[in-house]
Amino acid sequence: xxxxxxxxxxxxxxxxxxxxxxxxxxxxxxxxxxxxxxxxxxxxxxxxxxxxxxxxxxxxxxxxxxxxxxxxxxxxxxxxxxxxxxxxxxxxxxxxxxxxxxxxxxxxxxxxxxxxxxxxxxxxxxxxxxxxxxxxxxxxxxxxxxxxxxxxxxxxxxxxxxxxxxxxxxxxxxxxxxxxxxxxxxxxxxxxxxxxxxxxxxxxxxxxxxxxxxxxxxxxxxxxxxxxxxxxxxxxxxxxxxxxxxxxxxxxxxxxxxxxxxxxxxxxxxxxxxxxxxxxxxxxxxxxxxxxxxxxxxxxxxxxxxxxxxxxxxxxxxxxxxxxxxxxxxxxxxxxxxxxxxxxxxxxxxxxxxxxxxxxxxxxxxxxxxxxxxxxxxxxxxxxxxxxxxxxxxxxxxxxxxxxxxxxxxxxxxxxxxxxxxxxxxxxxxxxxxxxxxxxxxxxxxxxxxxxxxxxxxxxxxxx
Numbered sequence: 001x002x003x004x005x006x007x008x009x010x011x012x013x014x015x016x017x018x019x020x021x022x023x024x025x026x027x028x029x030x031x032x033x034x035x036x037x038x039x040x041x042x043x044x045x046x047x048x049x050x051x052x053x054x055x056x057x058x059x060x061x062x063x064x065x066x067x068x069x070x071x072x073x074x075x076x077x078x079x080x081x082x083x084x085x086x087x088x089x090x091x092x093x094x095x096x097x098x099x100x101x102x103x104x105x106x107x108x109x110x111x112x113x114x115x116x117x118x119x120x121x122x123x124x125x126x127x128x129x130x131x132x133x134x135x136x137x138x139x140x141x142x143x144x145x146x147x148x149x150x151x152x153x154x155x156x157x158x159x160x161x162x163x164x165x166x167x168x169x170x171x172x173x174x175x176x177x178x179x180x181x182x183x184x185x186x187x188x189x190x191x192x193x194x195x196x197x198x199x200x201x202x203x204x205x206x207x208x209x210x211x212x213x214x215x216x217x218x219x220x221x222x223x224x225x226x227x228x229x230x231x232x233x234x235x236x237x238x239x240x241x242x243x244x245x246x247x248x249x250x251x252x253x254x255x256x257x258x259x260x261x262x263x264x265x266x267x268x269x270x271x272x273x274x275x276x277x278x279x280x281x282x283x284x285x286x287x288x289x290x291x292x293x294x295x296x297x298x299x300x301x302x303x304x305x306x307x308x309x310x311x312x313x314x315x316x317x318x319x320x321x322x323x324x325x326x327x328x329x330x331x332x333x334x335x336x337x338x339x340x341x342x343x344x345x346x347x348x349x350x351x352x353x354x355x356x357x358x359x360x361x362x363x364x365x366x367x368x369x370x371x372x373x374x375x376x377x378x379x380x381x382x383x384x385x386x387x388x389x390x391x392x393x394x395x396x397x398x399x400x401x402x403x404x405x406x407x408x409x410x411x412x413x414x415x416x417x418x419x420x421x422x423x424x425x426x427x428x429x430x431x432x433x434x435x436x437x438x439x440x441x442x443x444x445x446x447x448x449x450x451x452x453x454x455x456x457x458x459x460x461x462x463x464x
Contacts, residue, residue, distance in 0.1 A: 046131050047071045048082070048138035054114065054127060056143040063142060066111040068104075068129045076107020083130040090114050090125050090142065091175065096214040097191075098227070098252045101132065101268075103293070103310075105330075105346055114142065153189060155196075156445060158460045160418060161430055163443035170194050170203055178217040178224070179454045179461050183237065185215045185224035193226050195235060206241050209233060218256040223275075225256050232263060234275055246283060247271055255297040255304065260317075262286075262304040264295045270306055272318040288313065288321040298336045305341065307331050312343060312353075324358050327351060335373035335380060342380040344371045350382055352392065361397055364390075374414040381414050387424065391433065402436045405429060413453035413460060420460040422451040428462045 052067035068084075070077045081101050091097040092114060102109045114127065124141040131137075153173020156164045171194065176187040184196040191211045195204040209228035216225040224235040230250025235241040247265035255262040261273045263283065268291020274281045288308055296305040304315045310330030313321040329345035336342075343351045343360070350364040350371060363380070368390075370383040380392045387408015390399050407425040414420075421429045421438065426447035429438040445464035452461045 045073050046077065046134045046136045048129050048131055048136050050129070050138055050140040051108065053140045054111065054142045063114050066127065066140060068109045068111070068138065070104045070107050070109065070131065076104075078104055078106055080104040081132040082109045083132050084109075084111060085128040085130065086114060087125040087127070089123075089144075090127070096176065098213050099266075100252065101293070103330075152445075152464050154445075154464050155184070155186070156448075156462045156464060158420075158428075158430070158441050158444075158462075160458055161432065161439060161441075164428070164441050164445070164462065165443070167196060168201065168203065170196075171205060174463060176215055177450070177452060177461065177463060178215045179452050179459070180217040180222040180224075181454055183217070183222040183224065184461075185217050185226070185235070187212055187215045187226075193224075193235075193241070195224055206235065208241060209243075214254070216254050216256045218258060218261075223256070225254055225261065227251055227254060230266070232261070232273070234261075244273060244275060244283075253295055255295045257297040257302040257304075260297070260302040260304070262295050262297055262306075262315075264292045264306075268292050270295060270304070270308075270315070270321065272304060272315070284318040286315045286318060286321055289323075294333070296334050296336045298338055298341075303336075305334055305336050307334065310346075312341070324353060325360055327360060333371055335371045337373040337378040337380075340373070340378040340380065342371050342373055342382075344368055344382075348385065350380075352380060352397070363392055363397060363399055370412075372412050372414050374416060379414075381412055381419065383409050383412065389419075389421065389431075391419075400434070400436070402431060402433075403438055405438055411451060413451045415453040415458040415460065418453070418458045418460065420451045420453055420462070422448060422462075428460075430460060 049069050050066055051069035054063040054066040057063045068082060070080055081103055083099055083101050085099045086097055122144055124143055127140050127142055129138045154166055154169055156166045158164045170188055172188040172190050174186045175189050178185045182198040186194050193206040193212045212226040212228045214227045222237045226233045232244050232246045232251055233241040234244055246263055247269050249265045249267040251263045252266050253264040263271045270286040270288050270292040271283045272286060273283045290308045292306040292308055294307045306313050311326050312324050312331055315321050327345060329347050331343050332346050333344040339355050341353045348366045348368045350368045351360045352363055353360050367384050368382045369385045372381040382390045388404055389402040389409050392399050405423050407423045409421045410424045411422040419431045428441040428444040428448045428451060430441055431438050448462040448464050450463040
């Protein structure tokens, strides 16, 4: 399980305490709207604008969601692909900084929270929305100011509820982490790639590539992966990274299994790569009915999964994409376990599909904002729109509710028998399920920006 999964584990349309404070403390952002000439002549008139601009933030803090309004011939345009581009110095809330394509619903598309990634990045940064069909654009400027409590970029760990302990600081502050069993791969504020070895308790600094856009890990094997300028790199345990290439249009997402890695390209192509410590095979394109919107993998089984056209497809060993039964609403996220797949739809409905039957069952008709799974056991987890956490026992279809936390939960890190939560006010909590009561992590930093877990060992991690 990759513990950097994710901007989608952060509940949408919920402002964090940091974002709210920033919005109140500084003046409104300067909003610049521009409509560029279309890339080619079309009969449909398309207009883009930021109906809700991104909220001003402090350095390292989250903005609230911006809303892009898309109108075609004067009417809201649905199912339209909008490319969101972030200026250098910004990243998505999961720490990655690659452009991504979002699909409109009722003429609108909501941005995930973005956050400044440099320690002294006060200023204004452009967020650009591009209609992929016509090339029409809209630009908003995100105001970034010096935060009262800047992020330290420091990693902390806790085992089964023990007091939080910091590891040795990386050479430069960390903004993204991917946690394996005995190794952690991170991206720093200056986009360098470092590896922490739990046994030697020291950092390895990689110089090739000299800049990375995202980092990953296949948990069981401790192989680290990174994307750099559209190409994939792998760092075998104890070795320096080597390039394994990628799609000609450039890779923008990886999903890493035990010995297979799946890639999604800028054009939506879906491909598979097989590697080992002694060599790698070429990338193999997966035949699919359309461009992949997101890709996933169940690590132990090497099955690849994708959302294509709002529905769910799978591939094994590079086979042609196969559809599972369609759901009534567009699927926006998956949580893939060893024997169960959980789906979240655009209306907040939660479904489970046992791999043996390939039949969906409805767990909740609405109200879910984010989902997760602890892969090996198959338990499903969700964050409701009110910030409450729910879970289901391996497809038993009985939804269990955990106790509320004061500001609601923004992100989960799900381990084998312990769950770590980041609340909207930046606090770190833990739950030893099937208990329902959360416990504040003793000795935790005052404010954390991210939580994760290495599933098999129940080590929880936080980034302050």
